[in-house]
Amino acid sequence: MSFNPADESVPPTSDTNSTNAGPMPSQSKSMSSTVVVSDPKPLSLLATAGVLHHEGMRCICARDTDAVLKAFELECTEDSSGPPSLQIRVDESHPQPSHSESSAQASSIDLIVWDVADDPMSVLTILQQIRQIPAFQNLPAVLLADAKWAGLEKKTEAEITPTHCLFKPIDPKSLITIAQHLLWMPSLQSTHRQRGSRPNRPGWVTL
Numbered sequence: 001m002s003f004n005p006a007d008e009s010v011p012p013t014s015d016t017n018s019t020n021a022g023p024m025p026s027q028s029k030s031m032s033s034t035v036v037v038s039d040p041k042p043l044s045l046l047a048t049a050g051v052l053h054h055e056g057m058r059c060i061c062a063r064d065t066d067a068v069l070k071a072f073e074l075e076c077t078e079d080s081s082g083p084p085s086l087q088i089r090v091d092e093s094h095p096q097p098s099h100s101e102s103s104a105q106a107s108s109i110d111l112i113v114w115d116v117a118d119d120p121m122s123v124l125t126i127l128q129q130i131r132q133i134p135a136f137q138n139l140p141a142v143l144l145a146d147a148k149w150a151g152l153e154k155k156t157e158a159e160i161t162p163t164h165c166l167f168k169p170i171d172p173k174s175l176i177t178i179a180q181h182l183l184w185m186p187s188l189q190s191t192h193r194q195r196g197s198r199p200n201r202p203g204w205v206t207l
Helices: 025-031 042-054 065-071 099-107 120-132 152-158 172-184 186-196
Strands: 034-038 058-062 074-079 082-088 111-115 141-145 163-167
Touching: 034 042, 034 065, 042 058, 042 111, 042 172, 058 065, 065 074, 065 120, 111 120, 111 172, 120 141, 120 152, 141 152, 141 172, 152 163, 163 172
Parallel strands: 034 058, 034 111, 111 141, 141 163
Antiparallel strands: 074 082
16 A cells, blocks of 8 residues: 655545445445545554555555645745634636635545644644635644643633543544544534533533
C-alpha cells in the first residue's frame, strides 16, 4: 500500500466480488468519505491513514498545519489589528468561489484526524478557526494525543461540533469505531457528550 505526498488523496478501494445485494450503510458511508489525516511523523501518518484506507475511506495526508489548510483550500492571513485568521484560498488567476462552490468543497471533506504532537493548543485553535468558516462549521474531528495531554479532553467538551480525543497507544479498532460514529451520527455524538459531561447527581460517572 502506498500513499501520495501531503495534500494528495488516496482513492478508495471497492470490492467488486461481493455477493451481497448491496453494501451495508456504514460501509457505503466509509467508501464515500474523505478524511484529512495530519501527523508530523511520516511513519505514524502512513499507519493512521492506512487503517482508515483499509476501511475504504479516502485519505488526504498532511504533515503540518499549512498542509492541513491547503487540504481545505484555506490560507492563514496576518492582521496587525488582531490574531491570524483563516480565509478560503483564492487563486489570483481565478475568480473568488461562490458560497455554493465553498459548500461543495466542504462536503468533500467529512472528518479530520489530527495528531496534536507537542502543541495541542495550537491544533485546537486552528480547528476552531476552521469551524468558524460556515462551509466547515460541522466538521467532526478526532484528536490523537500522548497521555500527558489528558487535559485536552476537557478542552474539547465546550466544542459544539463533535470532537473526540484518543490517547496513545492508539487501538486501530477504536479509531475506526470513533471515525464511523462521527461520520454517521455527529449530532447524536454531540448530544451524548453534552449530557454525559455534566452529571447532575453525586457519584455519576463523567462519560
